[in-house]
Amino acid sequence: MSMRRNGKKRARSETPGSTAHPRNKYSDNPPDFASLASLYPSFKPFVFFSGGSRPRIDWTDYNATRELTRVLLLHDHGLSWWIPDGQLCPTVPNRSNYIHWINDLLSSQIIPSSRGNNKVKGFDIGTGANCIYPLLGASLFGWSFVGSDITDVALEWAEKNVQSNPHVSDLIEIRRSRIIPSEDDVTMVLLGVVKDNETFEFCMCNPPFFETFEEAGLNPKTSCGGTHEEMVCVGGEQAFVTRIIQDSAVLRERFRWYTSMLGKKANLKLLISKLWEVGVTVVKTTEFVQGQTSRWGLAWSFVPPATRKIIAPTPVSKSSLLSFMLEGIKRQYSAADVLLSVEEFFKSCGASSKLNSNTFSVDIVASSEQCNTITNRDDVDSVRSHGSSLQGPQDDLSFRILVFQQMPGTLLIKGSLQHKDSPLSGLFSVVFGSLEESMKSKFCR
Numbered sequence: 159m160s161m162r163r164n165g166k167k168r169a170r171s172e173t174p175g176s177t178a179h180p181r182n183k184y185s186d187n188p189p190d191f192a193s194l195a196s197l198y199p200s201f202k203p204f205v206f207f208s209g210g211s212r213p214r215i216d217w218t219d220y221n222a223t224r225e226l227t228r229v230l231l232l233h234d235h236g237l238s239w240w241i242p243d244g245q246l247c248p249t250v251p252n253r254s255n256y257i258h259w260i261n262d263l264l265s266s267q268i269i270p271s272s273r274g275n276n277k278v279k280g281f282d283i284g285t286g287a288n289c290i291y292p293l294l295g296a297s298l299f300g301w302s303f304v305g306s307d308i309t310d311v312a313l314e315w316a317e318k319n320v321q322s323n324p325h326v327s328d329l330i331e332i333r334r335s336r337i338i339p340s341e342d343d344v345t346m347v348l349l350g351v352v353k354d355n356e357t358f359e360f361c362m363c364n365p366p367f368f369e370t371f372e373e374a375g376l377n378p379k380t381s382c383g384g385t386h387e388e389m390v391c392v393g394g395e396q397a398f399v400t401r402i403i404q405d406s407a408v409l410r411e412r413f414r415w416y417t418s419m420l421g422k423k424a425n426l427k428l429l430i431s432k433l434w435e436v437g438v439t440v441v442k443t444t445e446f447v448q449g450q451t452s453r454w455g456l457a458w459s460f461v462p463p464a465t466r467k468i469i470a471p472t473p474v475s476k477s478s479l480l481s482f483m484l485e486g487i488k489r490q491y492s493a494a495d496v497l498l499s500v501e502e503f504f505k506s507c508g509a510s511s512k513l514n515s516n517t518f519s520v521d522i523v524a525s526s527e528q529c530n531t532i533t534n535r536d537d538v539d540s541v542r543s544h545g546s547s548l549q550g551p552q553d554d555l556s557f558r559i560l561v562f563q564q565m566p567g568t569l570l571i572k573g574s575l576q577h578k579d580s581p582l583s584g585l586f587s588v589v590f591g592s593l594e595e596s597m598k599s600k601f602c603r
């Protein structure tokens with residue numbers, strides 16, 4: 159990316175990072191520049207074959223990054239694509255991560271699907287001249303899209319990119335976001351652009367991240383273009399995503415999932431608290447790592463979570479004392495790390511917690527709904543679920559988790575239920591099982 163965004167910087171790699179989405183075709187199969195150069199003569203001049211090392215391109219050359227995107231879209235997705243000089247040039251592996259995450263959200267059962275006929279329709283806020291998300295979503299998954307933008311050049315080129323691909327052109331509509339005449343000429347994000355009675359499975363957005371073009375700055379290591387309109391908006395991404403949140407609070411269940419990408423992790427916390435304020439039912443976050451840069455994904459919904467039945471394959475233990483061993487703990491982790499992680503595991507689902515570092519214990523109080531969220535976690539980094547109704551204390555599960563050092567590399571984790579005769583003791587065992595699974599996958603070799 160030519161603009162230095164404020165994502166975490168990692169060692170430069172020309173290939174996607176190891177934490178790319180596992181179903182992203184580039185996650186373990188990075189673009190092969192040599193083979194692309196032999197297949198596409200127009201790409202060849204940009205590839206260096208210097209002394210035995212892997213062929214490279216000059217990431218500071220806009221023409222090289224644009225040509226790479228063009229040949230990848232053509233070669234891997236059968237898409238004809240182009241953008242005029244200076245327009246933001248997307249990297250295909252990076253943008254694919256977001257599309258695959260959306261696919262995960264749609265297939266997860268956290269909130270029920272409204273789709274009777276399996277047709278998925280998405281909305282890409284700020285599709286850009288590159289129109290990358292609708293093109294990828296349509297070609298990978300057959301989704302239909304509305305892509306919106308405000309600039310003439312984006313609208314013109316997004317439309318051109320759609321029309322250059324007759325096999326997906328019926329699936330994609332490009333729409334201009336309206337500007338409301340007012341003192342500060344407010345541009346619509348979803349309200350006023352989404353038509354009456356329209357419903358969508360999701361919206362997505364790669365917002366203008368920065369408050370000023372100076373803040374965007376030029377990253378001397380890459381060149382992917384990006385005009386002022388593409389990179390900058392008043393208040394930066396926080397203001398832009400706040401607008402999406404405000405619109406979502408009006409449109410509510412007209413979208414099954416609202417999502418946005420973020421360039422700054424620091425913005426997640428505030429935006430998540432805004433989401434709870436407007437009464438969302440679910441919040442999910444993830445981190446996208448591609449090469450040297452991290453981005454964050456934020457998703458939320460107003461759809462009531464699916465009623466989850468906890469079905470245990472074997473009769474659920476009703477013991478009020480449970481334990482498991484963490485063996486083969488990776489060297490960098492201490493018992494204190496595990497204790498903190500236990501607390502975070504429950505807190506991230508909205509449960510209240512009290513950590514005591516002297517006794518190496520955490521006291522937890524979780525509502526039955528929070529317990530259900532815990533037991534329905536999936537592979538996404540963090541899940542937060544909020545009950546919209548107030549729960550009485552009789553619905554709460556109170557328990558203590560203790561961490562004991564056994565020998566180097568081995569910890570014993572014990573859980574004890576506060577009220578032994580609690581009707582929720584079966585639920586305690588399922589919750590404790592989820593904790594075991596999460597801690598083992600995080601800390602054990």
Ligand SMILES: C[S@@+](CC[C@H](N)C(=O)[O-])C[C@H]1O[C@@H](n2cnc3c(N)ncnc32)[C@H](O)[C@@H]1O
Pocket residue numbers: 246247248283284285286287288289290291306307308309312335345346347364365366367387388389391
């Ligand atoms: C960072 S670019 C993203 C382009 C493309 N989606 C991508 O990922 O490469 C942000 C886009 O949002 C557009 N934009 C800014 N304000 C908007 C609004 N209120 N409604 C729709 N699009 C907007 C900009 O013109 C720009 O094309």
